[in-house]
Amino acid sequence: MRCPAAQLVYLGVVEWFTGRGLVVDQKVVFLKNAITDEVKMPVTLPQWLQDLRRDEITERVGNDPRSVGRKVLGVDKDAVMDEVIGWGQADFDEPWGTLSSDDRVLLYAYFLQLRHLEELAEAFRMLFAGTHPNDPIIVDLGCGPFTGGLAIASALGADTRFDYVGVDRSCAMRRFGEQLASAAARLDAMPHNVRHWSPSLASVSWNEAPGWRDVIVIVSYLFASPTLDVAALIAELEGLLSRLGGGRVTVLYTNSARQGVNLSFPVFCDTLQNAGFQLYADDTGNIEIKRRTGARTHRLRYALFHRDRQSILRLGAQ
Amino acid sequence: MRLPTWEELASVEEQLNVLECPLDQSLFVVGPPGSGKTVLAVRRAQMVAEAQPDVLVVTYNRMLRRLVALMIDGSIEAQTMQRFVWYDYYDRIGEWPPCDTRDSFAYIWPTMMARMKRGQIRPNRPHLVVDEGQDLPPEFFEYASRYVARTMTVFADEDQALKRECTTLEQIKQATGLDDPAMLSQNHRNTPEVSRLAEHFHSGRLPAAAVHRPTSGELPRLIWSENIKSTMTTISNWYQNTGGSIGIIIDRNNMGQALRDGLTHRLPGVRVDIYTHNQQNEDTINVLKDGITVVNKGSAKGLEFATVFIVELDQFVPCTNDMERRAMYMMCTRARDNLFLVYGPGDLTTMAVAALPGTDVLERP
Ligand SMILES: C[S@@+](CC[C@H](N)C(=O)[O-])C[C@H]1O[C@@H](n2cnc3c(N)ncnc32)[C@H](O)[C@@H]1O
Numbered sequence: 093m094r095c096p097a098a099q100l101v102y103l104g105v106v107e108w109f110t111g112r113g114l115v116v117d118q119k120v121v122f123l124k125n126a127i128t129d130e131v132k133m134p135v136t137l138p139q140w141l142q143d144l145r146r147d148e149i150t151e152r153v154g155n156d157p158r159s160v161g162r163k164v165l166g167v168d169k170d171a172v173m174d175e176v177i178g179w180g181q182a183d184f185d186e187p188w189g190t191l192s193s194d195d196r197v198l199l200y201a202y203f204l205q206l207r208h209l210e211e212l213a214e215a216f217r218m219l220f221a222g223t224h225p226n227d228p229i230i231v232d233l234g235c236g237p238f239t240g241g242l243a244i245a246s247a248l249g250a251d252t253r254f255d256y257v258g259v260d261r262s263c264a265m266r267r268f269g270e271q272l273a274s275a276a277a278r279l280d281a282m283p284h285n286v287r288h289w290s291p292s293l294a295s296v297s298w299n300e301a302p303g304w305r306d307v308i309v310i311v312s313y314l315f316a317s318p319t320l321d322v323a324a325l326i327a328e329l330e331g332l333l334s335r336l337g338g339g340r341v342t343v344l345y346t347n348s349a350r351q352g353v354n355l356s357f358p359v360f361c362d363t364l365q366n367a368g369f370q371l372y373a374d375d376t377g378n379i380e381i382k383r384r385t386g387a388r389t390h391r392l393r394y395a396l397f398h399r400d401r402q403s404i405l406r407l408g409a410q
Numbered sequence: 411m412r413l414p415t416w417e418e419l420a421s422v423e424e425q426l427n428v429l430e431c432p433l434d435q436s437l438f439v440v441g442p443p444g445s446g447k448t449v450l451a452v453r454r455a456q457m458v459a460e461a462q463p464d465v466l467v468v469t470y471n472r473m474l475r476r477l478v479a480l481m482i483d484g485s486i487e488a489q490t491m492q493r494f495v496w497y498d499y500y501d502r503i504g505e506w507p508p509c510d511t512r513d514s515f516a517y518i519w520p521t522m523m524a525r526m527k528r529g530q531i532r533p534n535r536p537h538l539v540v541d542e543g544q545d546l547p548p549e550f551f552e553y554a555s556r557y558v559a560r561t562m563t564v565f566a567d568e569d570q571a572l573k574r575e576c577t578t579l580e581q582i583k584q585a586t587g588l589d590d591p592a593m594l595s596q597n598h599r600n601t602p603e604v605s606r607l608a609e610h611f612h613s614g615r616l617p618a619a620a621v622h623r624p625t626s627g628e629l630p631r632l633i634w635s636e637n638i639k640s641t642m643t644t645i646s647n648w649y650q651n652t653g654g655s656i657g658i659i660i661d662r663n664n665m666g667q668a669l670r671d672g673l674t675h676r677l678p679g680v681r682v683d684i685y686t687h688n689q690q691n692e693d694t695i696n697v698l699k700d701g702i703t704v705v706n707k708g709s710a711k712g713l714e715f716a717t718v719f720i721v722e723l724d725q726f727v728p729c730t731n732d733m734e735r736r737a738m739y740m741m742c743t744r745a746r747d748n749l750f751l752v753y754g755p756g757d758l759t760t761m762a763v764a765a766l767p768g769t770d771v772l773e774r775p
Pocket of ligand 1: 179184292312
């Protein structure tokens with residue numbers, strides 16, 4: 093801009109931040125007094141969410157006539173992780189042996205979703221300690237069966253309205269996601285929530301005019317796939333974000349701590365930073381979990397990015 | 411795991427501070443209805459004028475020009491684009507500008523620009539401020555930035571453009587060399603209820619402004635009116651009970667005229683004005699004063715009233731294209747506090763009914 097208006101705004105932010113102890117010239121922005129201390133309280137999911145998982149997932153698997161002995165839905169437990177759900181990377185829309193695509197998704201929810209859910213619930217508990225966004229839009233990339241939505245609902249509580257945009261290439265995942273979401277709505281856990289399901293970011297149907305609502309993007313365990321085109325994904329994300337408006341955007345990344353599944357992270361990080369995001373957390377760490385079956389520790393890779401409201405409308409070329 | 415909290419990420423509201431932008435620098439600002447574009451345009455013009463006279467504010471429509479003139483109280487020149495170019499060209503070239511023979515309002519810009527160039531005309535004003543820039547032709551921006559003022563402040567909102575061929579932000583940028591526009595993001599005009607109805611018709615890429623006023627508890631209302639007399643009764647009763655400034659937006663001028671005559675009769679001593687393009691009587695109307703102003707949709711742009719009645723709703727819905735949606739969006743956002751959509755005596759078509767939002771946004775009869 094010829095007018096340093098943007099600069100003024102920028103100075104304002106820096107001043108405000110430095111007042112609160114922000115060190116700006118580092119890759120990761122440390123909010124000195126701000127980062128929540130390592131929470132010692134173990135994670136427990138709210139009762140409604142435990143009930144929901146019991147009714148919709150564990151009892152359905154347990155009560156299935158095919159589940160006997162070491163077999164779940166007729167498949168040996170040892171084969172499930174590698175072969176049926178491929179550690180979450182399977183093509184869930186294809187049947188597998190005698191299993192339908194819905195069976196495969198149910199097994200994903202049975203074996204893997206809980207852990208992801210606990211991690212996200214814990215991340216949001218930290219993020220929303222104190223205050224939380226009002227009427228945000230949640231964009232869950234590779235959403236699986238509504239995992240991010242359940243975690244957000246448990247962190248925001250029943251009174252906070254939010255829109256949920258669930259993007260997953262698998263139709264069976266989206267279908268089961270909606271089943272869990274309606275069950276949660278029936279339990280009054282998220283009475284004011286609107287859901288938009290889509291197989292890709294580009295095809296998200298969003299009919300509202302762009303606004304200034306806060307957006308939270310969840311990228312939970314999407315990155316294991318080595319074929320994922322991260323730059324293209326973020327370009328599509330930018331396309332959706334500009335349709336949503338100019339509000340603040342926070343991106344939460346969680347994944348397994350294993351090195352091999354985070355290979356795309358550096359590209360992800362760079363591309364987001366080029367798009368104006370700042371990195372606020374980038375680490376591998378633990379969370380303590382308390383389940384009915386006992387306490388345990390999860391180790392996970394996580395990162396948090398944030399971008400402020402857009403003050404300039406970027407015009408395309410003529 | 412360690413994460414900052416949302417509170418720490420959320421910065422204080424950062425808005426471009428238009429009034430702090432140095433006065434010798436150009437500025438391009440986009441802002442939705444209610445974001446204060448006209449007030450900011452006037453304020454910026456006044457600030458420039460303190461140091462340098464000959465500042466000019468340009469608008470497209472005459473009623474907005476009048477509003478600006480009332481706000482600046484004669485201290486600064488405010489002109490419509492048509493009139494300004496007419497005299498500016500004459501002053502510089504010594505001839506009236508060439509126009510399309512069928513339409514004296516359609517300037518033949520390429521010829522004019524060539525004459526200005528040959529005459530080696532240079533900008534002669536310190537600063538030009540444009541409000542509702544999307545309504546002015548791209549050629550005007552070229553003319554203005556080459557021959558009128560090197561420094562320009564342009565306010566625009568293409569989401570409110572009323573013509574099919576509106577000027578895009580890209581065209582303004584290209585014609586003037588301005589940078590990408592800064593966005594205004596706060597709506598201080600409308601109640602949340604009015605804004606919600608307006609947003610129902612909003613299409614475009616500029617984010618709707620965040621509404622700052624508290625809820626009023628009064629939803630916009632759909633009103634069926636048996637005939638023009640009952641419309642007048644509704645409006646005069648409302649005025650007698652509530653007072654304030656009322657805007658009546660009509661489609662056809664004879665309807666407007668009839669409403670004005672009837673309301674003048676019913677409300678003696680109350681200001682009841684109609685602006686029509688044929689009369690060009692805007693200078694006799696004080697929209698800042700309480701009373702009733704009847705305008706058509708083209709002249710409503712940029713104005714605001716405490717209460718707005720959009721009569722002849724059947725002429726405005728169903729909105730079958732973006733242009734019609736933009737018109738409804740613009741008209742609804744004229745209302746600060748109360749908004750009434752009036753139709754009748756015939757029923758709305760099924761399509762028109764379907765184009766309206768639900769009863770949680772618009773109260774039905
Ligand atoms: C491991 S699961 C994670 C699901 C959920 N986020 C969770 O944490 O429970 C990965 C999901 O990403 C989906 N997926 C993989 N690649 C994708 C892509 N390119 N676009 C959309 N979804 C994708 C898969 O269908 C699968 O449901």
